[in-house]
Amino acid sequence: MSRKAAELPDALALLPDTTAAKYLTRSVRTGQEEPPRVALLRVSTPVEEHSARWATYPVRELVDEAMRRFGNDARARADAWLAPRLHATIRMTRAEASDTGLWNFLALVVAPDYVVWRHLGKGRGKADGEAAEAAARRFSGRHDTQTFARLWWAAELFRDGDDYRPAEIACGNQDVLNTVLRLDVMDHRPSARAVVRLLERGTVRTGREVNALATAINSAGATLFYDGMAPDEEPELDGLWEWIRDIETAPPAPWESLPDGPKDGRIPESSVATMVRCFEGLFAEAPVRGRPEPGGAADKPVPAQGVSLEKPYANSGW
Incomplete structure (x- = not known):
């Protein structure tokens, strides 16, 4: 046990934003x-609640290993490794994860050194002698900017049921974390999976392309009803709660292989395929700096037959 782990309280707590x-x-x-x-x-x-899922020591072990494993020259790579393991260690519902007090406590009490290590910005130069610093939002901020919240939520939104592999791929791309994660449409599981599928295929590669895709998806979301185009299954809450209860006897998240997520249902493949085709069409028309302008009207994607273009996107998260 590290010195820092030995000095921690046994369980997580809630630290108010103002404090x-x-x-x-x-x-x-x-x-x-x-x-x-x-x-x-x-x-x-x-x-x-007195439960192993709120224990501080397993989280501290993970961040210590992340810093040891990736060192100062590969800090961004720690995100893809840590996200699924953090999610599998702090097992909770989305409602519980929406309490910012939990993430504040993690950042200021359990692992403030990790926040600084991971997000230490560039200093203002040697001339003025000011040291580099991590932005305040990395300690206490929105779910898509706070150090630990963004990783937990990325694992939650991009996983495919108990399979964390898509989340690992998503977290390996900083532009996905910085841009795509903040889109409301990522609550729609087929859409989130489709974004990762485009990364897997190499359709979208560079940061400019990811950002262009995110802009196109967000703009189209005002007119396209994604959930109507690609229906998703309701989550199997029994599987989620069983996974949460199992933390009492589960071993720590493995370091060399991905952990198992909750068995709350896989994403319908037909819906993923629909969203992949939709996003491919949107991306083909999206302006990307350095890429030739897309073609004329003949090249524009045609909406699937029977799909309304007027019903606004409805958040399907739970």
Whole structure:
């Protein structure tokens, strides 16, 4: 057990946003000082349920291994390794994961050093002598920017039932995490899977292409009813809850192979194929810097027969 792990409280807690902001000094964001753990514990609310899924030590083990494994020269690569393992370690529902207090606690109490290590920005130059710092939003921020929330949510949105491989691929692309993850349409599982399928096929490769695809998907989402084009199955909540309960006897997430996610249902392949065709058409028309302009009207994708182009996108997350 590392020194940092030995000093941790046994269980996670909830740290309010306003309190987290109060302690995000420049010294903390540069890593020159650690947040005042005792003071933060005093104002945090313990998680009421006594369960292994809220234990701090397994999370601390993961971040220690990520820093050891990837070092300072490959920090971004830690995202794809850590995301599925973090998700399989802190097993919870989406409603539970939406509480920002949990992520604040992780970032300021359990692993502030990881936040600094992973997101340390560039300094302002040697002339002014100011040290590099991690942005405050990496400690306390939206689900798509906070260090640990964005990884958990990426694993949740891009997994295919118990298969984390698509999430691993998605988290291996920083533009997916920085741009695609924030799109509401990623709550629609066939759409999320289709984006990863385009990465797998090499249809979309560069950061410019990923960003162009994200813009096209988001713009079309105002008119295309994606859930109507590609219906998804309702999640099998019994499988999710069984997976959550199993944490009491489950071994730690493996380091050399992907863990198993909840068996709450795979994404219908026919719906994934529909969204792949749709997104391929949108991407073919999307402006990408350095790529020749797409062709005329004859080249534009035609909506599938019977699909309404007027019904707004409805969030299908649960």
